[in-house]
Amino acid sequence: MDIRKLKEELISYCKELGIDKIGFTTAEPFTELKYRLIRQQELGYQSGFEEPDIEKRVTPSLLLAEPRSIISIALAYPAKMNVRVEGKKGERRGIFSRASWGLDYHHILKDKLKKLEEFIITEAPEAKLKSMVDTGELSDRAVAERAGIGWSGKNCAIITPEFGSFVYIGEMITSLPFEPDTPIEDQCGSCTKCLEACPTGALVQGGQINAQHCISFLTQTKGFIPDEFRDKIGNRVYGCDSCQTACPHNKGKNFHFHDEMEPDPEVAKPLLKSILKLSNREFKNKFGYVAGSWRGKKPIQRNAIMALAHFKDDTAVPNLIEILENEASPVSRGTAAWALGKIGGEMALTALKRAQMHETDKEVVNEIEKGLNFYR
Structure with missing residues (x-):
């Protein structure tokens, strides 16, 4: 051979x-x-x-x-x-990263x-x-x-x-001895734009990342998002591209070589309130074919709740109250409580006080208190 x-x-x-x-x-x-x-x-x-x-x-x-x-x-x-x-x-949208x-x-x-x-x-x-x-x-x-x-x-x-x-x-x-190719010389030089663009400072230094602080990682977790990162996630429902879009080597780069990679805008940039109402079957039917669905519905819904808080979308208050009062997941209930406080208003305040009287999960009670603290 x-x-x-x-x-x-x-x-x-x-x-x-x-x-x-x-x-x-x-x-x-x-x-x-x-x-x-x-x-x-x-x-x-x-x-x-x-x-x-x-x-x-x-x-x-x-x-x-x-x-x-x-x-x-x-x-x-x-x-x-x-x-x-x-x-x-009233029709705010989230965003999936380009890799999804x-x-x-x-x-x-x-x-x-x-x-x-x-x-x-x-x-x-x-x-x-x-x-x-x-x-x-x-x-x-x-x-x-x-x-x-x-x-x-x-x-x-x-x-x-x-x-x-x-x-x-x-x-x-x-097991075949193919001749190796030559590595490409590093061309980043003294540029630090990606480090400066990282919303959470997850890029500790060039080439080193603290994944625990990376928004891409955080949006894939299943628990409560730590307080210090919630406002920095913005409207991202999965992943983060900040360090890529800031890179000078990506300027003008946009390739559409593969039809199967083309995004459906309604999936890549979905209406946030619609995500809150999805059943497992509906989530799978709409998002199941994209990479960002691998952790299931709950993390995406949690992220959508935080995105609505980011926009201070008061039209979402009834949806969030419904989650706070009826959702089985403590993470969803708790995140909704925090979001209601962030958005504010009398309807949200009344719902938080009512939930405070009946909620038994300690973590959710803590989140309700965080929501009420926005009024103090």
């Missing part, structure tokens, strides 16, 4: 598949990354969504027997909607990687392969950086010269 020819054929086949960039690297351990991950763990900066075994995150040989190389792929996604919708008083526009990117990349695997097996039947996207053990970003897809920016995203950081990435460990 001519491994160089196979590499050239793979690159050509990627163009047929609609893969926007491909890179190759060795399957050597990611030694430098290991020490960074240990430090992140010590500082309590991890999100908890990662693979917990650091050795698996940095050692390809623990994931595939006798690995020789890793293939990294990137697909560019849109940065702007072709069709825009705007919110207005269109079909869930996990499905898109896994399909591309599966087809790449089939192509390789046809040419090299003895090859051993293992692909992963996002939820796999390896760090997608570390692989992409070493494979020359882009450099690891200060915003902790892979930045490509062609597409900026608006790319989805995935990888495949292989």
Whole structure:
């Protein structure tokens, strides 16, 4: 087998598949990354969504027997909607981050990687392969950086010269000895715009993030959002793009290469009050195909409640009272109580005083008190 020819054929086949960039690297351990991950763990900066075994995150040989190389792929996604919708008083809208526009990117990349695997097996039947996207053990970003897809920016995203950081990435460990590509030199320089743009200061320094403070992480949690972050979430119902939109390397970058990534404006920027009323089935029917639905309905509804408070939307007060008085979830009831206080008005005040008399959950009682404090 001519491994160089196979590499050239793979690159050509990627163009047929609609893969926007491909890179190759060795399957050597990611030694430098290991020490960074240990430090992140010590500082309590991890999100908890990662693979917990650091050795698996940095050692390809623990994931595939006798690995020789890793293939990294990137697909560019849109940065702007072709069709825009705007919110207005009484019809305020939330926003999903760009990584949750269109079909869930996990499905898109896994399909591309599966087809790449089939192509390789046809040419090299003895090859051993293992692909992963996002939820796999390896760090997608570390692989992409070493494979020359882009450099690891200060915003902790892979930045490509062609597409900026608006790319989805995935990888495949292989037993084939593909020649590695050359990594791209860091081009962030002295720029700190992403750090300055981060609403919560989650970007501790260039290339280091405290995930516990990151809005993208916070919008995916299931409990109460800590008080200090509530006002900073704004109208985001899932994810955050502030560190990307601030990046000079993303200026003018907006690619519409993949139809399945095109957003439905009513899903990507949904009416907030409509989210509050969705049943599980209705939520799944409307949002189930996007990446932002993976944690279920409750976090999105909680975030929508906070977004209505952000807008001080008094037309939502009856909806929030309904949640406060009848919702089974303590997080929803409590967040609604806080939001009612934030929005204000006599109707909200009366509802909070009434709830204070009957509520038994300690956390919700605490949130009702926070809501009442806005009147003091």
